[in-house]
Amino acid sequence: MAWTRLVPGRLKPGQPLPFSLLDRHGRVLLNCGFVIQQEEQLARLIERGAYYDEIETEGDVVAAGAERVCIQEIIVGIIHDYERVLDCPLDALQPEIVLDIARRVQMVCRLDPEPALACIQLQRASRYSMRHAFHTAVLTEILLSRLDRDDAQRLPAVAGALTMNVMMLGLQDALYHQSTALTPEQKMQIVVHPRDGARALAARGVDDPVWLDVVEHHHEMPDGSGYTKRLKEEALSLESQVVSLADRYCAMVAERAYRAGTLPHLAAKELLSRQGSTVAPNLAAAFLKEIGLYPPGTVVTLNNGEIAVVVRRTLNPAQPIVRSLRAPSGVRYESPPKRQTSKAVYGIREVLGPELLRGFDLTELWPRAEAEAADDAAAAGS
DSSP: OOEEEOOTTSOOTTSBOSSOEEOTTSOEEEOTTOBOOOHHHHHHHHHHOOEEETGGGTTOOOOTTOOEEOHHHHHHHHHHHHHHHHHSOGGGOOHHHHHHHHHHHHHHHHHOHHHHHHHHHHOOSSOHHHHHHHHHHHHHHHHHHHTTOOHHHHHHHHHHHHHTTTTSHHHHHHHHHOOSOOOHHHHHHHHHHHHHHHHHHHHTTOOOHHHHHHHHHTTOOTBSOSSSSOOBGGGSOHHHHHHHHHHHHHHHHSOBTTBOOOOHHHHHHIIIIITGGGSOHHHHHHHHHHTOSSOTTOEEEETTSOEEEEEEOOSSTTSOEEEEEEOTTSOBOSSOOEEETTSGGGOEEEEEOGGGGTTSOGGGTSOOEEHHHHHHHHHHHO
């Protein structure tokens, strides 16, 4: 059975459950139709770990009067506003506006973390420097949530991910096109950008210690192999380690003008095995649970010959939910059917590159989220 973990925003107190809630062993916690009366009860279930059968919820009915919003469209709007903020001269940067962008990142991850994670592989419309930081911020938010940091604790870390490279945005965009070796000047700018970025942000009025810590130390490694101070795990905050891991993963799966990105399962293997000493064990465990082998947005071939894209994670990281885009004959499906890869016929045979999704409408792949959740999240940050 393909179980999906319950996340904030999926249910609302006072409404009958549209499905039964299970524990990680498949035992029923609450039956379909039960009414959870209080927000605190729902929060405890989410914290404990409650699951439901994603396939059986395909026909869920939207609550009466509930407006639905498209996560992909929201993400595009956030990135557009984020680019405008960082395109301004650094001495005009306003920390309050960056925090507002960070709250909106938290909002989309609460609404539906699946399409939010998928944007790491599929969102390619903006400048590399901008989308890379945005993708890192999304993964930072999701990993820190898995590690039980609350909204207020995660917020400055997400802001740090958004501004970690303020001193090398132009260089990042140049290196996107550069296939030759780094020059000495480029190497020096890369080495000093964390320290200089933290100083520049402090000069602009950023005084949150977590925000500044994340920017200054996002290239340090637990084994002491990072830069610029070669700090080890005991001297590094969890937040800076999370941003470091998210930064490296997002850089690996992203394409460059001269090469394709690393496939996600290979990037995870590289980070957690060959570079395992650079990731603390608790963070590695959280990464595996959230990203797994086939994160949302991964394009795959199924055993029956269909081309599909992963749309939801399940309790089993090797058996996500997918939507099939092309039949074995190569013909496009007009309405992408949902497949359960735990069934042998729909098992994943091979991972492909995201370029195969060009021309497809990504808004068809994920259901719309309830706008009320977005409004509540925005209000919480205002």
